[in-house]
Amino acid sequence: MTLASPSDFNPPAPPGLQPQGWLRYFSFSLDHKVIGLQYLVTGFIFYFIGGALAGVIRTELASPLSDFIPRQTYNEVLTLHGTVMIFLWIVPVVNGAFGNYLIPFYVGARDMAFPRLNAVAFWLIPPAGLLLISSYFLAGGAAQSGWTAYPPLSITTPALGQVIWILSVLLLGGSSIFGGINFIATILKLRRPGLKLMQLPMYCWAMLGTSILVVLSTPVLAGTLILLSFDILAHTGFFNPALGGNVVVYQHLFWFYSHPAVYIMVLPAFGLVSEILPVHARKPLFGYTTMVYSIMGIVVLGLVVWAHHMFTSGTPPWMRLFFTIATSFIAVPTGIKFFNWLATLWGGKLALNSAMLFSCAFIVNFVFGGITGVALAQVPFDIHVHDTYFVVGHFHYIVYGGTVFVIFASIYHWFPKFTGRMLNEHLGRLHFLLTFVGFNLCFAPQHWLGLNGMPRRVAEYDPSFTTLNQVSSVGALLMGISTLPFVINVIASALSGEPAGDNPWRALTPEWLTSSPPPVENWHGEAPLVQHPYGYGEAAGILDIRAASGQQIWTGDQ
Amino acid sequence: MTSAVPNPISQSARSDAAAAPAAHPQAVGTAPHSTEHESGHADARLFGLGTFLVADAMTFAGFFAAYLTFRAVNPLPEGANFERELLLPTINTVLLLVSSVTFHRAGSALRRGQSALCRTWLLLTVALGATFLAGQMLEYFNLPFGLTDNLFASTFYALTGFHGLHVTLGVICILIVWWQSRAGGRITPTDHFGLEAAELYWHFVDGIWVVLYGILYLL
Numbered sequence: 151m152t153l154a155s156p157s158d159f160n161p162p163a164p165p166g167l168q169p170q171g172w173l174r175y176f177s178f179s180l181d182h183k184v185i186g187l188q189y190l191v192t193g194f195i196f197y198f199i200g201g202a203l204a205g206v207i208r209t210e211l212a213s214p215l216s217d218f219i220p221r222q223t224y225n226e227v228l229t230l231h232g233t234v235m236i237f238l239w240i241v242p243v244v245n246g247a248f249g250n251y252l253i254p255f256y257v258g259a260r261d262m263a264f265p266r267l268n269a270v271a272f273w274l275i276p277p278a279g280l281l282l283i284s285s286y287f288l289a290g291g292a293a294q295s296g297w298t299a300y301p302p303l304s305i306t307t308p309a310l311g312q313v314i315w316i317l318s319v320l321l322l323g324g325s326s327i328f329g330g331i332n333f334i335a336t337i338l339k340l341r342r343p344g345l346k347l348m349q350l351p352m353y354c355w356a357m358l359g360t361s362i363l364v365v366l367s368t369p370v371l372a373g374t375l376i377l378l379s380f381d382i383l384a385h386t387g388f389f390n391p392a393l394g395g396n397v398v399v400y401q402h403l404f405w406f407y408s409h410p411a412v413y414i415m416v417l418p419a420f421g422l423v424s425e426i427l428p429v430h431a432r433k434p435l436f437g438y439t440t441m442v443y444s445i446m447g448i449v450v451l452g453l454v455v456w457a458h459h460m461f462t463s464g465t466p467p468w469m470r471l472f473f474t475i476a477t478s479f480i481a482v483p484t485g486i487k488f489f490n491w492l493a494t495l496w497g498g499k500l501a502l503n504s505a506m507l508f509s510c511a512f513i514v515n516f517v518f519g520g521i522t523g524v525a526l527a528q529v530p531f532d533i534h535v536h537d538t539y540f541v542v543g544h545f546h547y548i549v550y551g552g553t554v555f556v557i558f559a560s561i562y563h564w565f566p567k568f569t570g571r572m573l574n575e576h577l578g579r580l581h582f583l584l585t586f587v588g589f590n591l592c593f594a595p596q597h598w599l600g601l602n603g604m605p606r607r608v609a610e611y612d613p614s615f616t617t618l619n620q621v622s623s624v625g626a627l628l629m630g631i632s633t634l635p636f637v638i639n640v641i642a643s644a645l646s647g648e649p650a651g652d653n654p655w656r657a658l659t660p661e662w663l664t665s666s667p668p669p670v671e672n673w674h675g676e677a678p679l680v681q682h683p684y685g686y687g688e689a690a691g692i693l694d695i696r697a698a699s700g701q702q703i704w705t706g707d708q
Numbered sequence: 709m710t711s712a713v714p715n716p717i718s719q720s721a722r723s724d725a726a727a728a729p730a731a732h733p734q735a736v737g738t739a740p741h742s743t744e745h746e747s748g749h750a751d752a753r754l755f756g757l758g759t760f761l762v763a764d765a766m767t768f769a770g771f772f773a774a775y776l777t778f779r780a781v782n783p784l785p786e787g788a789n790f791e792r793e794l795l796l797p798t799i800n801t802v803l804l805l806v807s808s809v810t811f812h813r814a815g816s817a818l819r820r821g822q823s824a825l826c827r828t829w830l831l832l833t834v835a836l837g838a839t840f841l842a843g844q845m846l847e848y849f850n851l852p853f854g855l856t857d858n859l860f861a862s863t864f865y866a867l868t869g870f871h872g873l874h875v876t877l878g879v880i881c882i883l884i885v886w887w888q889s890r891a892g893g894r895i896t897p898t899d900h901f902g903l904e905a906a907e908l909y910w911h912f913v914d915g916i917w918v919v920l921y922g923i924l925y926l927l
Contacts, residue, residue: 365759372767
């Protein structure tokens with residue numbers, strides 16, 4: 151690989167009154183890259199908070215008795231853990247952080263369609279997060295009804311914490327909707343002239359599908375939570391059976407958002423992996439068209455499977471039948487994507503670096519989570535393991551083994567773009583090893599525990615489950631330790647890592663065809679027209695990146 | 709395959725800097741951006757608003773689904789009263805539908821360059837919207853049930869109240885558009901995104917009301 155050294159030139163002055171240097175990361179910046187990194191760092195802060203809460207849960211569960219924290223505190227902790235991890239870590243990071251950073255590059259734009267709305271969407275998150283965390287310290291404590299906030303539990307537990315929880319989730323939902331609108335408009339309306347939809351990098355399609363889900367389903371959750379707050383504050387009876395209300399309607403409306411929310415967390419990860427694998431396997435992404443259609447298939451099916459969370463809520467037989475079949479069908483488009491990734495790797499010149507290790511581990515973990523997911527779609531099995539640790543294990547294989555592994559892969563992949571410096575590969579592999587072993591040690595035993603009847607969300611359990619719970623807690627400890635090499639790596643490399651050059655991976659997607667870190671408006675000259683973002687291994691003459699970027703040019707062998 | 713296809717949006721800006729794009733990349737780096745943001749975005753803004761209205765419609769859809777399920781599944785408690793009058797809401801429906809026509813007239817007048825006529829139509833729209841809200845309040849005061857009386861009553865007030873909030877916001881928006889379309893204001897016969905956005909929103913609010921009227925009053 152040879153890289154033409156960047157010609158010396160002064161970066162353009164940021165427009166208007168935007169602050170420069172590190173201060174812009176604390177400002178109402180309109181630059182999509184600054185906002186993306188704001189999302190990323192904020193998300194990680196909440197990841198550490200949510201992780202500490204998980205540590206409290208696993209410490210409590212290391213012994214069968216409730217002897218570490220009071221039972222009420224345990225309920226608050228598990229509620230905060232779920233809410234923080236979903237609404238303040240995964241959704242903002244896979245959507246907000248990487249979406250904001252990458253999508254304008256991928257469509258050949260200089261920013262998102264609505265930069266101001268974008269900044270507003272980000273700045274809703276810190277106050278919402280602080281509000282949520284602070285409720286723990288108020289009278290009555292934080293919400294105790296889990297991240298699902300099912301009534302009548304959420305109506306009968308202390309009101310203040312629950313109302314603050316609702317307010318916080320409404321703010322975060324608003325942020326998510328604003329982001330979704332911005333992504334849809336950017337992808338559909340801001341594409342560089344000449345760039346067709348079917349030439350976009352796969353992450354654009356993933357974000358388009360995700361944003362459609364966000365726009366269609368998040369408002370339903372918002373409306374539902376407003377009704378729930380009426381039940382708590384004004385003593386209406388929408389969901390209160392004592393006042394003639396209907397709790398099952400809450401469950402339907404809640405899961406109409408919260409099942410698609412799983413795809414909101416996972417589809418962007420699918421997209422990110424589709425960007426990472428071709429680069430490090432030096433092969434085109436296999437089956438681009440089927441990938442696009444399977445994303446859209448998941449979007450459509452994802453909207454009509456919500457009641458599989460409610461097989462024990464008195465759902466009538468026809469509903470069980472429909473939702474079982476629809477849920478099982480989701481395995482088809484998802485399976486297509488997995489075979490496409492395997493085919494992308496097949497015969498490639500694999501570079502097994504940290505980004506690739508995390509991506510491959512994602513495939514392993516997610517396939518396992520997917521298999522238990524199809525099992526859970528079957529009514530008889532679901533009724534057996536409903537509300538047990540089997541569901542907890544399944545869910546974490548999807549959301550941690552799936553999405554969080556991809557977030558780490560993405561950081562190893564795009565850190566050189568964010569900072570212009572490489573991450574340390576040895577620390578990266580140590581991080582991977584600890585995370586992979588810790589994760590599987592923590593969550594694999596939970597399937598067995600659930601199958602044997604250990605209920606979720608309870609601080610105490612039958613002493614016969616002790617050994618496996620202790621194994622699980624050791625795994626959680628390893629996961630906690632695994633973040634140390636990562637944090638050290640990120641901080642040390644950002645300050646004094648090996649300079650990365652503009653395109654250390656010799657990648658062809660547009661974000662690499664500019665300097666690292668990129669200038670304020672993304673390109674020093676005209677935005678490149680990248681019609682073959684996965685053209686690895688093709689004859690050299692087909693690619694003319696010189697004409698594309700007009701500035702830093704990759705002239706390497708393929 | 710990549711090639712340098714000229715970007716029509718930034719054409720005007722690049723003509724200024726066309727002499728030396730290679731020598732001074734920063735000149736092309738910033739210039740096309742400013743033009744893109746100043747002039748090229750009306751479509752994306754309306755599109756963004758349309759996407760937001762889809763989201764908003766889904767909030768209503770959630771409420772409608774809840775109400776319909778309550779009606780289908782939960783029996784009205786013994787002695788509970790859920791009698792709604794029909795005359796006032798029907799008049800209100802007609803008022804809102806007419807207001808959509810008057811707003812449309814305002815837009816057409818502006819596009820023809822008749823700003824004064826446009827502002828008259830806008831004021832008429834505001835009057836119709838305000839009368840609708842007054843009618844809604846009158847109905848609230850005369851209904852035989854209160855917010856917490858029973859499940860249907862609660863849902864009724866939640867739905868009509870949420871819609872009333874939308875109408876109130878719409879009236880405020882139209883007043884802002886009316887103010888901005890004065891001589892020397894931001895809205896002119898050639899540059900009238902604000903008016904188009906308010907009009908799209910107003911038609912949306914009217915459309916939601918028609919569905920709401922059918923579900924809450926006729927069903």
